[in-house]
Amino acid sequence: MEPTAHSQQEASTSSSKETAQDLAFKLNAAVRDNNVKDVLELLEKGADVNSKAESGWTPLQSAVQADNEDLVQLLLDRGACPHARKDNGGTAFTEAAIAGNVNILKLLLDRGLNINDHDDNGFTAFMEAAWYGNEEALKFLYSKGANVNLRRAVSEEKAKLHKGGATALMDACKEGCFSAVKTLVQEMGADVNICDNKDRNALIHALKEGCAKKKRVASAVSIGHFLLDRGVDVNSKDECGKTALILAVEMQSPDLVKALLEKGEIDIDDADEEGNTALMVAVEENDYDIAKLLCEKGARTDVGNLIAVANRNRSHNMARLLRQYNARFVPETLKDWEPNSRRWRDQLKKLYKIYRPMIGKLKTFQYIQQRIQNTSQGGIYLGLHGGTEVAVRISRSTEGDKEKRFFEQCGNCEHLLKLFQFEKAGGYLYLCFPLWEENLEEHLQKPEDQVDYKDALKMIFQAVRELHSLGFAHQDLHPSNFLIDLGGKIYLADFDNKRKLIEGKKELVNSDLEALSRLVLYVLTGGRKPLQQVSTEDLAADTPDHKEALDLVSSLVSHDERGLEDLSKHPYFWSKQTRFKFLKNIWNKIKDLSNRKAIFQAPESFPYPSWTKEIDTCVLKIMENPRKGRPFRYSNDVTDLLRLIRNLDEHPDMRISKKIGDHAEYFLKLFPALTIYVYNSLRQNPEYSHFAGIQDPSL
Known part of the structure; x- marks a missing residue:
């Protein structure tokens, strides 16, 4: 069969490719x-x-x-x-x-x-x-x-x-x-x-x-x-x-x-990750001259089974040298011990077993496998202080004393990292803190059903408030600076020493509020984007409490005059039952006012101008024709919606309850922007702002 023109062209192209590759x-x-x-x-x-x-x-x-x-x-x-x-x-x-x-x-x-x-x-x-x-x-x-x-x-x-x-x-x-x-x-x-x-x-x-x-x-x-x-x-x-x-x-x-x-400045008794000191290595290597030099310089002979090692090496001279410097054959036995920490369990057990020269009551190992956090001022390391699991910050004495004084001020604060104990040695200060399991950045990597965003933000807000009450602005509200212990409690730390004295400088407080707004978005979006890249656009509309969250972020960004103290009582932090109770009670407060409609923001800003069409028709019909009262026709005004919410909850009807279930769940889901609309309308009205003063008792 004769080749077609098309097949000849393919063969030529293939040959050309091979030639190019060959060349x-x-x-x-x-x-x-x-x-x-x-x-x-x-x-x-x-x-x-x-x-x-x-x-x-x-x-x-x-x-x-x-x-x-x-x-x-x-x-x-x-x-x-x-x-x-x-x-x-x-x-x-x-x-x-x-x-x-x-x-x-x-x-x-x-x-x-x-x-x-x-x-x-x-x-x-x-x-x-x-x-x-x-x-x-x-x-x-x-x-x-x-x-x-x-x-x-x-x-x-x-x-x-x-x-x-x-x-x-x-x-x-x-x-x-x-x-x-x-x-x-x-x-x-x-x-x-x-x-x-x-x-x-x-x-x-x-x-x-x-x-x-x-x-x-x-x-x-x-x-x-x-x-x-x-x-x-x-x-x-x-x-x-x-x-x-x-x-x-x-x-x-x-x-x-x-x-x-x-x-x-050298520590002659420092040991490696296996607990071996320089003297132990010299004895193991059977290097008599170096062992003698180390002994003369005061190396400890009461750690490690030095005599046993010398005997195993058949080194009688080494054994005599060690005994001359008070080495003894004393078999060491350690009680079995289990750390409380789950995250750091393996490293803590290793630290417990190996030899480390004690610093007062502190046992720690300043090397990479025992480091739990990096900071611009040096690493944070695991430690055992009197048997208690701790995180250790090591500083030169001068800088360390300043840090110590600051952390001592945090002693009565619930959500600022506190000093547990400290030790001094060789010109260094060893600050010991209660050990944490993870930071906020790591915490948010867990599945969403394991993270309570609202609870986390409550603790974060309180931590920043506590720091401000001490007269400091943090200036570095990064997720890695919020530490979480085994029980899930959050603490704010400042290991990079970026905090500044407020001393009447409003701009420092405002800077913290802006950073807090980004942190709110970062938490609510599960830490999926870096802190500096997250925006309100990343906050999905189906996020729980979406409208309240956006308002809270906006208030922080705008340096709202309420300040952090009052923003910590923002409706975002209210429970569903508290929000519903707030809406219900507002009608009781305004029903006798002749100008009640004027209390609220302009009608065009009301997010549900046709609410009577959005509510279940059976519910509206029953409410407009109560069994034991006069018929009443509800208008699309916000005050009538509040009236309906109040009447429904004050005069429950089993027909409605069977249809919609929990009242608070139903109304907050149907009208998610109602709470923040009513709240801001009242708050921004000087005459009636005190009506917005409800808050969740859990705060």
């Missing part, structure tokens, strides 16, 4: 072979200069990796895109930094590349140059404005796993590039105390790598000494809770151990 494959291969002649021939045949090979590599990126300046120039001249990215987001520019070729970096930078551009893992060209110890490239990039202290940017998902956040200095430390480390610190002002997302500083990066790769011990020790001379924080920990001292012991470097111990 692309050959072009990338020729570039990687540094075969300029084949590259030129393939380009003449129509090979795509921006085609991609496996993992998204372009010919330009391959030429840069091959460190071939002429080939890079050729490809650029033929239209190669310098901005093209590999599958991991890397560009030719980051590859040039890895290669360390300054000429290629210049060439690419002249093509409009952002010097601080990064790949999907957050690596910039400057970081790559530091990682590979390419000092000339480092210096060039620095001279062109590279950010020395830029932290590795990663996706939100990776950040939640505490990945990223490292700097170029950390990279140089990790790879043992001592010369690059010195250049970064001495010539470029790299900050030695920045921490990555696992709370590790440059010293920890250097020592961890020294432990992992024994061939790098010498460079790690040199870097360690250098960083110590530059004031690096010696109390930083790795992701397993190991301090620099413990890592130095694991590296079996007596010189570095000694240098660390000479730093007065």
Whole structure:
């Protein structure tokens, strides 16, 4: 059978596609072979200069990796895109930094590349140059404005796993590039105390790598000494809770151990997540010299089964040394213990079991796995104070004393976070608070039937009122600052110290009211949008108490003269029965007034101008023709609607009750905007505003 013209065209197109793919494959291969002649021939045949090979590599990126300046120039001249990215987001520019070729970096930078551009893992060209110890490239990039202290940017998902956040200095430390480390610190002002997302500083990066790769011990020790001379924080920990001292012991470097111990701020008895101190590690490693040094410096010998470990290692000298410093074989047994907290159960049980040096009556572990909240002033950590589960805020004594005084003022407030206990040690103040289970942001992620929005907002309003009564405006009413305990009670905290003294500054109070309006919307929409993005448009019309909620938000935004005290009594917070009782009682208050219709807002603003057509016809007929009274025809006026509500509830009729059920449920569902209309009409009428003074007794 002869092929048709259509099938021939399809075959030709397929052949053309294969040829293009084949040319692309050959072009990338020729570039990687540094075969300029084949590259030129393939380009003449129509090979795509921006085609991609496996993992998204372009010919330009391959030429840069091959460190071939002429080939890079050729490809650029033929239209190669310098901005093209590999599958991991890397560009030719980051590859040039890895290669360390300054000429290629210049060439690419002249093509409009952002010097601080990064790949999907957050690596910039400057970081790559530091990682590979390419000092000339480092210096060039620095001279062109590279950010020395830029932290590795990663996706939100990776950040939640505490990945990223490292700097170029950390990279140089990790790879043992001592010369690059010195250049970064001495010539470029790299900050030695920045921490990555696992709370590790440059010293920890250097020592961890020294432990992992024994061939790098010498460079790690040199870097360690250098960083110590530059004031690096010696109390930083790795992701397993190991301090620099413990890592130095694991590296079996007596010189570095000694240098660390000479730093007065170091805690010789600090332990990792398994409860191992530096001395315990030295005994386990059977390193007599370091163990002796630690004992001489006062390391505790009454924690950990040191004698048993020495005996297991058949190290009689170690055992004698330990006994000389009062070590004893005392088997430790712990009673079984179950925390009250459900959220933090596993971390608390681990804290209970491991050894930690006590701070007065407090046992806590300042490392990432025991951290329950981040703040701009440092983390909040789990703790046990005299056996009570607590949240611990650690501050320098000076700042901590100010915080302590503030929290002590909150002692009589029901919904402000209170101070439970405190401890002082080594120039630090340890503030202990009753432990919470979650914050409001986390709480709203639960299914809707598990969250009582109105109850939550009642507590939030009271918390802000209490803070204002102490003379402070919060200025940071973010969901993460509202903490919820095991019983569901909400407390307002201010760990970022953004509160300000009001001192007659109305604008500070107004700022809190505006923030509270956003918070109301955030809560009522279940936290589905970030706080700063939520608006009244996100509040669905079928939201319970929709009209009252909108009015409450509007009142907060407009800095209503009622203030927070009276807005806490807003109809939104009333129960259904209270709203119905309010509507019913209004008729009793106005029925004898000749001008009762004038009390309410203009008739055109009444939301139900044809209410007699909306109500059940049988209900209206029965009410207009009562069994024991004179017939009465109700008009569409708001006063007649209030009259009907009052008469129905005061003179119940079983025929109506069987038809509509609960009176309050029926009328509030049929006329959802009636309560707020009547309330605002009365409130805004100076002569009758006192009629709006009802409130829910539960408030």
